[in-house]
Structures are given as C-alpha cells and as structure tokens.
Amino acid sequence: MRTVVVGSGSEGNATIFESGGTRVLVDAGLSVRRVRRRYEEATGEALGRVDAIVLTHHHGDHVAHAGRAARAFDAPVYLTPATARQVTLPEETRTRPYARGGRVRIGALEVHAQPVPHDAPQVALVLRDAADCVGLVTDLGETPRALARHLRDCRTLLLEANHCRELLPWAPYPAFIRERIGGPRGHLANAQCATFLGALKAAPLDRVVLMHLSKKTNDPRRARRAAGAALRGRNVQLEVAHQERPMVLEGREARQLTLGLG
Helix, strand or coil: CEEEEEECCCCCCEEEEEECCEEEEECCCCCHHHHHHHHHHHHCCCCCCCCEEECCCCCHHHHCCHHHHHHHHCCCEEECHHHHCCCCCCCCCCEEECCCCCEEEECCEEEEEEEECCCCCEEEEEEECCCCEEEEECCCCCCCHHHHHHCCCCCEEEEECCECCCCHHHCCCCHHHHHHHHCCCCCCEHHHHHHHHHHCCCCCCCEEEEECCCCCCCCHHHHHHHHHHHHCCCCCEEEECCCCCCEEEECCEEEECCCCCC
C-alpha cells in the first residue's frame, strides 16, 4: 500500500491511500488544486482518478472541500450518518453511509472504522489490502481501550500528536478553547501519544507518523522526542507529518518534500 499524506494540521487534512489500482482520499480539508499539486510534487505522477472520498468527521479542516473534490474526481463520498447530518454537500454528490464501528470495501482496500472521543462523532480508520495494514488516528482527546485492539494488525500508524501540555497554557486562544483542546474530547498531547505508543505492544509496527501537530501549541522536536522515548528499543521508523509538505510512505521508505508548497 502506498500512503501520501498531502497535509496534516488544523489548516486542512487530506491523505491518499493506494493499492491494486484503487485510490482513496481520506478527508478533504484541502482544496482540489492543492491536493493535485502536492500529490504530483511528492510522487512525480499526476493525480487522475480517485475512487472514493472517506470523511472521518464533520470539522471544516477535514471536510471543507469534500463537495468540490467529489465533483472534480467524480467520486462518491463515504461518511457516517452522524457526519452526514452535519455536512452540506451538493445535491448531485453520491454518498455512501458507513457505520462508526463498521467496515466498507472500496476496490482493493477494506476500510475499518472505530469510534474515538472527540467533540464531533469521530472515527479511527484502519485500511487493509492483501499485504498491508495502515492505521489513521487523529482528532481524539484520549485513547479508549478498544483502540489498541482496532490497531493490532497495523504495520504503519499515523497517530495524532497535536499539542504539548507545557505550551498549551500559553497558546493565543481563549481559555475555553485551550480547555477544549486539552480535554477528553479534544486532541492528543505529545505525552498521551507517547503513552499509547508505549502500551501498543501487540501491533507489528514498522513505522509511526506523528500527525496533526499544532503550529501554536507544539513543536516537531518535542513531539518526536516524546514518541521516540516511547519507541526506544523497538525497530520502528518515526516520522513527523507537516501541514504544507506532503509525505510519501511506501514499504519502509518515507519521503517528505523540504519546500513548502502552500
């Protein structure tokens, strides 16, 4: 399976999963123009067909461009009933429901969903093909016990490390926003991410990618240091996703552009 993290952060999220001729875009928080451009810059290939768009939840940094993406790629949009009630899509958009605790088959990929705690009905996804298993877990305030079981077969894990608890109190946000970010239905702190990785012993992890880092309440070096300490002694590759720079994950290789692409 090839994974292209197009962008990850509060300014917009989009990740593409590819296997056996199937291409799935998970979340559409970036414009079609940016998705196409970053994909081509990262892979050297034009982004043509997309077979499906899967939405994890209704927040704007994940769904703002879903309707335009569906039209541009002539692709159906998969979303949970709870998300469908909160998202306005063009009338002509083809939608496909999936359960928050269910699974759907999209070509060569099987997508498994598991509810996680957030201030919107949110899911952690596991994507499987015949040979690989990748987990995508962002936008959650804590890690429920069922999450480790959900990820037990993953070789690659894309996991949120949103903020640093030491930096959050100084963030330029109103107090209620800081409380929301750090609360049990907000976002994972570096320490929570590290604790979960330390306890995630059953999964055959080859690689962890830290996702959805805040520009205002985190720093890649802090996030990497916390996660690295939790993974010490394990043969696990550690990467950090970026808001502006796409990343390609294929086999044991990870490539991230060094220039921001806007």
